[in-house]
Amino acid sequence: MDFVELDPFESEKDLFFVFGDAAGALYFCVPFREQLLEYYSNNKNIGDVEENLLTCLADLFSQISSQKKKTGVIAPKRFVQRLKKQNELFRSYMHQDAHEFLNFLLNELVDILEKEAQAAKSDQESSSPSENVANGPKSAQANGSTQKEPLVTWVHKNFQGILTNETKCLRCETVTARDETFFDLSLDIEQNSSITSCLKNFSSTETLNAEDKFFCDKCCSLQEAQKRMKIKKPPHILVIHLKRFKYIEQLGRYKKLSYRVVFPLELKLSNTVEDADSEYSLFAVVVHVGSGPNHGHYVSLVKSHNHWLFFDDENVEMIDESAVQTFFGSAQEYSSNTDHGYILFYESLGTSNKS
Amino acid sequence: MINSANGMMSTAAAASSSSASGNAQSPGLKTYFKTPEGRYKLHYEKTHPSGFLHYTHGKTVTQVTLAHLKDKPSPSTPPASSSTFGASTGVRSAAARFLISSNGSRALSFVGGNGGSKSVNASKVGSLGVSSSTSVSSTSNFDGKGTYLIFNVGDAIFISDLNSQDKDPIKSIHFNNSNPICHAFDQDAKDGHDLIIGLSSGDVYSVSLRQQLQDVGKKLVGAQHYNKDGSVNNRQGGVLDCLLLLVPLAKQHDITMIFAAIFVLVGHNSSEGRCTSVAWVPGGDGAFVVSHTDGNLYVYEKASYHVSKDGAGDSSFPVIKDQTQFSVSHARYSKSNPVARWHICQGSINSIAFSTDGTYLATVGRDGYLRVFDYSREQLVCGGKSYYGALLCCAWSVDGKYILTGGEDDLVQVWSMEERRVVARGEGHNSWVSGVAFDSYWSSPNSGGTENVTYRFGSVGQDTQLLLWELEVEEIAVPVRRLPGGSPTYSAGSQSSHWDSVCPIGTLQPAPSMRDIPKLSPLVAHRVHTEPLSGLIFTQESVLTVCREGHIKIWIRPGVADNQSNNAETVLSTSLKEKPSLSSKVGNSSYKQ
Numbered sequence: 001m002d003f004v005e006l007d008p009f010e011s012e013k014d015l016f017f018v019f020g021d022a023a024g025a026l027y028f029c030v031p032f033r034e035q036l037l038e039y040y041s042n043n044k045n046i047g048d049v050e051e052n053l054l055t056c057l058a059d060l061f062s063q064i065s066s067q068k069k070k071t072g073v074i075a076p077k078r079f080v081q082r083l084k085k086q087n088e089l090f091r092s093y094m095h096q097d098a099h100e101f102l103n104f105l106l107n108e109l110v111d112i113l114e115k116e117a118q119a120a121k122s123d124q125e126s127s128s129p130s131e132n133v134a135n136g137p138k139s140a141q142a143n144g145s146t147q148k149e150p151l152v153t154w155v156h157k158n159f160q161g162i163l164t165n166e167t168k169c170l171r172c173e174t175v176t177a178r179d180e181t182f183f184d185l186s187l188d189i190e191q192n193s194s195i196t197s198c199l200k201n202f203s204s205t206e207t208l209n210a211e212d213k214f215f216c217d218k219c220c221s222l223q224e225a226q227k228r229m230k231i232k233k234p235p236h237i238l239v240i241h242l243k244r245f246k247y248i249e250q251l252g253r254y255k256k257l258s259y260r261v262v263f264p265l266e267l268k269l270s271n272t273v274e275d276a277d278s279e280y281s282l283f284a285v286v287v288h289v290g291s292g293p294n295h296g297h298y299v300s301l302v303k304s305h306n307h308w309l310f311f312d313d314e315n316v317e318m319i320d321e322s323a324v325q326t327f328f329g330s331a332q333e334y335s336s337n338t339d340h341g342y343i344l345f346y347e348s349l350g351t352s353n354k355s
Numbered sequence: 356m357i358n359s360a361n362g363m364m365s366t367a368a369a370a371s372s373s374s375a376s377g378n379a380q381s382p383g384l385k386t387y388f389k390t391p392e393g394r395y396k397l398h399y400e401k402t403h404p405s406g407f408l409h410y411t412h413g414k415t416v417t418q419v420t421l422a423h424l425k426d427k428p429s430p431s432t433p434p435a436s437s438s439t440f441g442a443s444t445g446v447r448s449a450a451a452r453f454l455i456s457s458n459g460s461r462a463l464s465f466v467g468g469n470g471g472s473k474s475v476n477a478s479k480v481g482s483l484g485v486s487s488s489t490s491v492s493s494t495s496n497f498d499g500k501g502t503y504l505i506f507n508v509g510d511a512i513f514i515s516d517l518n519s520q521d522k523d524p525i526k527s528i529h530f531n532n533s534n535p536i537c538h539a540f541d542q543d544a545k546d547g548h549d550l551i552i553g554l555s556s557g558d559v560y561s562v563s564l565r566q567q568l569q570d571v572g573k574k575l576v577g578a579q580h581y582n583k584d585g586s587v588n589n590r591q592g593g594v595l596d597c598l599l600l601l602v603p604l605a606k607q608h609d610i611t612m613i614f615a616a617i618f619v620l621v622g623h624n625s626s627e628g629r630c631t632s633v634a635w636v637p638g639g640d641g642a643f644v645v646s647h648t649d650g651n652l653y654v655y656e657k658a659s660y661h662v663s664k665d666g667a668g669d670s671s672f673p674v675i676k677d678q679t680q681f682s683v684s685h686a687r688y689s690k691s692n693p694v695a696r697w698h699i700c701q702g703s704i705n706s707i708a709f710s711t712d713g714t715y716l717a718t719v720g721r722d723g724y725l726r727v728f729d730y731s732r733e734q735l736v737c738g739g740k741s742y743y744g745a746l747l748c749c750a751w752s753v754d755g756k757y758i759l760t761g762g763e764d765d766l767v768q769v770w771s772m773e774e775r776r777v778v779a780r781g782e783g784h785n786s787w788v789s790g791v792a793f794d795s796y797w798s799s800p801n802s803g804g805t806e807n808v809t810y811r812f813g814s815v816g817q818d819t820q821l822l823l824w825e826l827e828v829e830e831i832a833v834p835v836r837r838l839p840g841g842s843p844t845y846s847a848g849s850q851s852s853h854w855d856s857v858c859p860i861g862t863l864q865p866a867p868s869m870r871d872i873p874k875l876s877p878l879v880a881h882r883v884h885t886e887p888l889s890g891l892i893f894t895q896e897s898v899l900t901v902c903r904e905g906h907i908k909i910w911i912r913p914g915v916a917d918n919q920s921n922n923a924e925t926v927l928s929t930s931l932k933e934k935p936s937l938s939s940k941v942g943n944s945s946y947k948q
Binding site: 190192193194196197260262264265266267268270277279321322331332 | 648702703721723742743744745763764765784785786787817818819868869885886887903904
């Protein structure tokens, strides 16, 4: 999503909000934080580790969690500098998208961990700390689409789920299943709907026909087919991204959808391959404030110690759980309410992250 | 980038994108919907005055109560055999509530230590004592007979005449400091106070509806005031926990991380005490109950008037030791009100409903549990959990055999009192289910001879839809309405053993998995409003739907409207007056006498 820059004065701020909100949500994601801190403590004694986003983030989280003062200020300068260095997108004066940031961050962390693991392997360096955390069982991926051998890092353990994309050729009725991994689910949204309903639509059967036929390997030709997406392995942390920024072809630009999409504080996935029935609990919401895609502001809601906190710049308030409902969106197209839930973080209440 | 579209195109785009997602404005809504028995037609619409600006918009959700005022009461109203319209049909749907009022979102304050800001509200339980039970004497040329809709919007209660074409209400009552949230009417109330109103502050009023209609002002008149300023709830608010929170803060310009270690005082704040639902106790001799967001339900007895203003009338209850446990405490003084506090659950009670005969009280709440209590014994009988998320509404069948619930899992659940478990799940809403009700006026067309009983019920949701359902129950057998495709497959054990495995009295059941419960599909799905809905009521002639923003639609049943396109008014009024010839199929023996 290339959002057009509008207000250069907003951008620095927005970058920060992006950071503050998505990374803030990560901080409050307990397993993620614990593992990052563990990584940090394993790593800090090795002096010469090259600085990267992971070490910057770990450093930052560590500073936060080891803080003894009751109040204080920590400047995440290193992290932000590193971020800007690493990705052009976050360098310019653009309105940043929190979803993109989160994606970038998670993928970057995975890359770093994988590189470290490989380096460790080739060096046969038993002391490499990353091996301890990274040598989990091999991923259950059925396809070998990635060139690298898939490695399960703790980022994967927390966030990765597996989708299976089933395509049934309507001629020979062969079902082709293709698995893909995900760190978050991006859902199309509708007016006056719920996350439950959006998830259902996400997994609803879609017919491929006309211009959009499916190449069937068995029939060796383009055929009409039915396609559906199911969740094969639900992630421990389920990140749901609402596609509120939609490209409207007629307008030639993105438009923000202010639809009212309700999200429950607890959720179960029904679109799973197996009847999983495991329950998720909402622990963070990144909220986009503003009427359009090109400008705006991010605030976030985070549940900590069973209390909901509202983060807006340097203001933090404790809010009633029921106040989460004010961020559902607007039932009517034109509304003064522009605060809309954008990224939802659910944590599985079931058996702790195995895989 | 593509050159920008002109205005025409942009509207077209907006229109197309919105219609695809069902966001069309009223023109897109049909004025009828089809059912197997024929067309339901939009008959009347009721709303608040268009100029009425509700600043508090979004904070409160409109609910509607149907009130039938009989002929001018003789001093002691004879206990008619008819029932209250609203109370038993469970209309008081508790749609998700907006609690972002200023007292709901409290700024964190940096308090060192465990700062002893125990603010106990010292105000007395209202001995406002304007109580005027036989009130009608003053302006008696208006007898108020008729059927009315009572609904709340923002800080006001509106009253509309059901049988007039007039869209605007005939009466508005404004409240100063708080918003009305819930209300209930009892047409058999003996001493003239037949309407109770619960407010967001926790305050409760009982008034005479007739007296309100006779008064020309915009204030509540002749009201009995209970739980003034939420004093009863707040009295228990002494529990302060200290919590240390580490709070990373994003700071605007210099990109710094602020760190705040914050002591948070955890106590009951006033938003937790707001009313969520009120109900008259059927046959309770003027007793009523009020549920609150703090998980408490208070029992008030009309007979025990506040005796004095010196505080003897105050009720006080001990601090709740375990928020997770059900407990009942009685007031120490017999003449005080409320007479009892039931602590039901952690988190809000969203809706309550009495079975028609008053034996059982059902509650649903934030924790996702339906609970059924034996009201007079003050005991939990049974209950179970939603699939996930909070439950928002509940309603009894007239025969007391089934309870409907609706909630944040987008499901309508049917709970059997005999089996004490969920027996069916209705899947069809695309958002939260905010109102459920059995249609006790509907009778199965083919009711001849078979042992099957069919229940018709309706639900409304935040997806703006009204759904109608049918549940076919074979006598004794498991109620299943098998549907093509999604038919449930019982494992050999579960079906045969379900009689043995009826859970013991007083236990709550976990949520069964989706495949273990038969699925229902809606008979009819119709988009009735542009806004999310908050409730529905079945009457003999019509179905009423109401949206959160305070618009009410009255859908006349097939047959009723056909003959009476113009003059339906008379039909409505007369037949409503003669009142519920209960649907023949369900025995009405247990119906309130």
